[in-house]
Amino acid sequence: MTKQVHLAAHFPGVNNTTVWSDPAAGSQIDFASFRHLAETAERGTFDFFFLAEGLRLREVKGRIHDLDVVGRPESLTVLSALAAVTTHLGLAATVNSTFNEPYELAKRLATLDQLSGGRAAWNVVTSWDAFTGENFRRGGYLDKSDRYVRAQESLRIVRKLWDSWAADDLIADQVTGRFAREGAGAFADDGDHFRISGRFGLPPSPQGRPVIIQAGDSDQGREFAASGADVIFSWHGTFAAGQTFYKDVKARLAKYGRSEDSLKIMPAVTVVVGDTDADAVEKAAYIREQQVSGPTALVLAELLWGRDLSAYDPDGPLPELEPVVGSSVTQGRVGYNDPGPIVAEWRAQAEAHGWSLRETVINQQNRQTFIGSPATVAEAINRHVQEDAADGFVLVPHLTPTGLDDFVDQVVPLLRERGVFRTEYAGPTLRDQLGLRR
Template identity: 40%
Template structure:
């Protein structure tokens, strides 16, 4: 592993912050979810810190079925990600723009076309976080037949990814020739797709120039076996969730080892686990910030969030101060369910303790400390070959991201593990992942 490799950073944006009760904090920006000026400020802060990308997640439904819980969780409003990133594209110059979009409730041509447009608008800074929707609430909004089985969701995702990649690669560089030789396009450089599969039939070409970065960056977050296989074949970036250094290293090695069979090199994928940093000028100040946020969590909200990621309807039948009961296998988010079970058993946590811990970053790695301590923790995983970088999940916006850029980024630079300036103009260039091989 090269000694001069640099850490990659993403800023995971989520309205008021990643902590489930961030909206209750006295420093919270109340209309964050629907305030474009707020998101522009966050994107510009990330760009000032020379982050590789900003990352926006999505769910096509209200997150909680119980209206009383939903009303206390502040996760009911927000911009559709691709619309939001189009606005941010014209307010930034270098930072990458990654949006979540589901293969379960979209079609390949429409989504490939939209990402191609975002890529052109931004000068080659677009990325697609490919997900398979596992929410029954989303299924109710789109499919009368209900939620598809886990295996079928990934089978559909594989075919969807194949079709989208083929559409992007179906337009060669210089295919469209305004004023060129009396023709608007060179038909020899356009390669219509003729796809007939189990889930989709797609024909034709995109009415868009080839991406300035070859094609949009592909991001994935699957941690199941089929999810890791899909990532090894198609992803440029993997967003992972790992609690311990051992877990992070095992996941990193597993995904990288799968790549050779697809003719790919380990550096062709950047694995970027989530980190939720709570930063103070002293360790005591950081811990006080953490306690202040934790005290804002209503038990009902924390337990409901925990139950949703465990893929069960209700935990109210079990004592809050007792251990987590045995969980049946799920058809929903399998990897996250196992992460929670492992955490509860490893730390011997009660349901209440596990819910409060989980509510801070939904199973991602939380680090509480000074800028030096945050940088220590990140550098350890980076140098141990357990991460190529991190997706920074500030618990409270805008202050959490501002603190990271102002205090942690300079510390990472002092250690020689993070850039001083952007290397290129496209997201692919800045991430340091190779250009796509084409058709």
């Protein structure tokens, strides 16, 4: 059976994928930028628009990381504004479960779901460092195992709150049109991290409850996604790696009484479209060079080595120093638990190809990339979906806010011609677009 491709749009924000020097680059915080990308995604009948989260600006040796100086808006606020200028596009927010309370999470997400007519999604993430926690009263830092325990408990409670208004039990007042039920919204939960009780303030939206997204490739993350997520947002560098991940995660669903269709696997990808394959390859090489400047290459290398590498020439050879685990040279970014093997691989690749430090960083970026003419890109995307390397993709453009324009104008029509991508939305809610039960 031919599978349908699912597509989503990621707003680049303060990411190393963004080409800040491009003359067409726009603001990362102006609403017009968010609106343009969202309206482009809806014109392309994408499933949802995805926003990341930053709870603290990244720092390098005590100074704000250069990509973060523009600031980081709060996701749910931006998506609430976008709900007013879109009609079918899903609105997905990354919201941290470590520094938010379940009732607060449930209320804010349910409000977006109501305002948008059933188009909200929550990307459930955990915090990984004490550096971020310094922005919060707890100074919060939890061991990795505890972070997932808290996240699972948060998700369980949030769902309990969303389900506390049982539609079948609601009694409609035929005169006023209002609903009332004894015990409506009542909840209570006593767990390892939370002990709460009360009444939840909102009935279900048209999609029942927001879609749950989970990002993570670890074994614990995969299990978390299999147990309760609707979409898993992942990273794979090759087609084969995607197939391996897909098979592993889908195989975990049965133990939770779930079908393979109940979880969509959507890796993040970058796409470079050119008039011809050769044109796209040349364009992609230029983009990679602009994405990884000399200073950026040093920052990314410092993250791996755990050392101050400012004395090194990014266009020179790799450092001969051995990496240090647990260093705080670069703060606010995920580090490496075991950098030794990765450093060894970098050195082997640099020696084999004659790469400088910067060239090595450019070529070791792990994100799956589709490069080619519109026909080549459409064929590659469809192959990944039909051969079970993914159910679809979250596109991360290199340019804000016009980075998806070429894809929507040139690639989407070809996917539609193949009969593997919708020409119109399946219904009013995000669950309709994803083919998920309400």
